[in-house]
Amino acid sequence: MVERVQAVRGMNDILPEAVPWWQMVEATAREVLELYGYREIRTPLVEKLELFARSIGESTDIVEKEMYAFADRKGQWLALRPEATASVVRAFIEHNLQADPLARKFYTIGPMFRHERPQKGRYRQFHQIDAEVFGIDDPLLDAELMVMLCDFLERIGLADVALHINSLGCPACRPSFREDLKRFLHHRAPSLCPDCDRRRHVNPLRVFDCKVDRCREALTGAPQLLDHLCEDCARHFEKVQSYLGGLGVPFMVDPRMVRGLDYYMRTTFEVITDRLGAQNAVGGGGRYDGLMRDLGGPDLPGIGFAIGMERLILLLQQGRSLQGPAPEVFMAVLGEKAVSEAFRTAQALRRSGLGVEMAYGGGSLKSQMRRADKLAAAYVVILGEEELQRGVAVVRNMKEKSQKEVPLSGLVEFFSRRDGSSGGAPDRAQEPV
């Protein structure tokens, strides 16, 4: 037997059955984000490796061991994007978009790549909905961004998720806190897990979200980031909270939430679920005011988030199904002579805007009816030689189980008259059978 080529590990096919979910999520994302003034931008999947090393951080796991990096035919180091922010910032700088007063809020939807061991909710090619805003440091925007995220999640029908927020401080206050924390961790070093013992040198803040009990205990009495915020950061964070509170958006301050990309500062946030096993973050983001400058652009503040579409859809699918498009009309044909006329009729109906499926290869009327039923067609148009001679067709309403004869020349009109209510793809989530 011939050996079969399989898909690359961790990279999934999205089959027609699942596509309605993806389309629903994407359409809702576009609708909601544009309501808040975001405009779509599309950047390449491949960038120079350097872009990610400089933005995400050389010592982060993503850059150190998870990137799909390769040299092209001319020896230039490239990488498949592991996230979207760096690319959007790059594009903003490259096209000098700060000159365009309309270009401040962006979104992009597409695949990202990280070479991790796949597991539930974590794949090597995965998809994100990503939003970024440049040039606004008003805490009102931080709040609006989170409100928008919650608004979106609510509209697609995701209820039981929690918004966690934190502030990571800024270059004015974080370094001194970092030193305090380092000193503290130095004393507790013997009781830390090996990972954290390493982390306390490289990225001490990350010790906070270690899940090992030992480490959690060792951290009691540790200096708190939120107590060390400078005046500006403290005021900023306070305003964010008060704006959120003002709209009645439930949130939780989580001082342990530290994010894994180096560029984050001040406001960070995550949307958490307890229904996805280990991968509990459905979406997350934060402020990155120094990033654009570090990438050689103007010194503009930035903030953004990313939503993991696979995780989102896993949650939405739990116990529910979403129906795909069904044809309005199924053309059933009897006898060779009727085929051409049926084909012509189907084409005329399609041009009038109806979805039409045909009985290819003929078969008994019974089998054709069965197929129409499986496809969930609203109507079956039956054309046999007998009807053909009289210039009519039988139109059967599958739901009503009623049928009548309609002149072939009047078919398009017949369907256009009852258009509006019956037409269109059913797009509603349904309970399982």
Place this chain on the structure above:
RNA sequence: GUGGGUGUAGCUCAAUAGGUUAGAGCACUGGGUUGUGGCCCCAGAGGCUGUCGGUUCGAGUCCGAUCACUCACCCCA
């Protein structure tokens, strides 16, 4: 990268302590009066038991390797 679990029909699963021709449900195809769907009944098709090697008279079953899937660590969306 590290550990655990699982690979039998398109899907979900069976197959007594190794023992003849590997079964069932769903799905699929055809039929149950001539040209009418869902329910029901009948029939049919569909598998080198992930792959390679080993033990044995004999392997779906035991052993090893490999690949894949899966869960967890790690990391993150």
